[in-house]
Amino acid sequence: MTSYLGLDLGTSSLKALLIGEDQAVIGSASVPLTVERPHFGWSEQNPESWIVACEAALAELRAKHGEAFSAIAGIGLSGHMHGATVLGEDGKVLRPCILWNDTRSHAEAKALDDAEARAITGNIVFPGFTAPKLLWMQAHEPALFERTRLVLLPKDYLRLWLTGEAVSDMSDAAGTAWLDTGRRDWSGRMLERTGLSRAAMPGLVEGTEASGAVRNVIAERFGLKPGVVVAGGGGDNAASACGVGVAAPGTGFLSLGTSGVLFTATAGYRPVPETALHTFCHAIPGLWHQMGVTLSAAGCMEWLSKFLKEEPAALTGALGETIEAPGRLMFLPYLSGERTPHNDADIRGVLAGLESDTSREAVTRAVLEGVAYSMRDCLDAAGDTPKPERLIAVGAGSRSAYWLELMATVLETEIALPAAGDFGAAFGAARLGITAATGADPASVVSMPPMARTFEPVAEKIGAFRDAHARYRALYPAVKAAMAG
Known part of the structure; x- marks a missing residue:
């Protein structure tokens, strides 16, 4: 037999997923991780x-699935993006990794974010990106900055331990603000602006390509065959896209987790940084992806659940499965600010149109509709990029049939819900391990999983929701002005 392993390095845990040649899951293991917050706005982890x-x-995995584990032929890597793992001359880590959700470098990001940076990277330079973190080190930890010889993204530090190779993939590198995203190569100019050179960067491969092989000492320790190939892999969202088969233009996924993500694959490089839309390389060669983010999606339902003291499933279940026309009550889901399209950390949420007889069902519907409109904002932020023909729904919010029918209608796009199974980032990483080890065409490996159900837009309600979305859009500047006053 032959098997493949996906490793997904998350912020709160590391997951390992073992699959067979047929991509059936053999077993998995998850190990928790902790985050340190030594100061306000800081978020660090020990590599x-x-x-x-x-x-x-x-x-x-070896203890539980010995035979299959020893038959591993390829390993793929996925991980949380944007983290700064800095190494010195001796290859030792100089300080804890500064994570994606660390905001200490907001001033440095603002200074780095200009027309030149956006033209090269295709993105706004956010404080969470890697490059401003090195500018922060230059200003606040100059001795450590001077000792820095190599900067790695989190999953690539794991790769260094596995293979001895300092390598990254295109999708993860695109989130650093050092990559010329259209050319899929490091930008000498962006490195120069942060006091670094190409020598401080890892090599680059596509996510489907081999980045090295497992070191003999590790292979012998864990009973692996010599020369197990380690794929380039991908950043967590690109790897998740590979897990659900978003591997061709016109496909995408809608993630309704605590935050919301609208991820679409594109054949060409189509940056629109002014809308706070991320434009990154895909983990698959020749593809890019656009990603809109709303900071509170299922998180809004978690807030409402606590407020009304009722479980989210009970609140959405009370609505049934057939959507109603939009109500007069309007909800702005900006509980933690908003990313796409406003890039506004200070804006906050609003319930507008409350009446004396407003019911909890009406409030629940308004919250679901508000998040749907925010995802429509993400879709519209792509400008003239062709819209996806189908979106795969993932995340906790995808358990609500009402919400998925609503999303399909507001987005005017078919939404498909996968059958039960593990199709996340670790699965996508394992699939990338298959392509690197076998040389198979990614299209033959990164297929869509079986679907349990599809949701079509409700044609007779599309017009009403378009009008409601326009009213939703008009609320933002009014609320912004009121908060400023």
């Missing part, structure tokens, strides 16, 4: 904890 977690996950 050595990633190694310890990976060792534990590998040992658990």
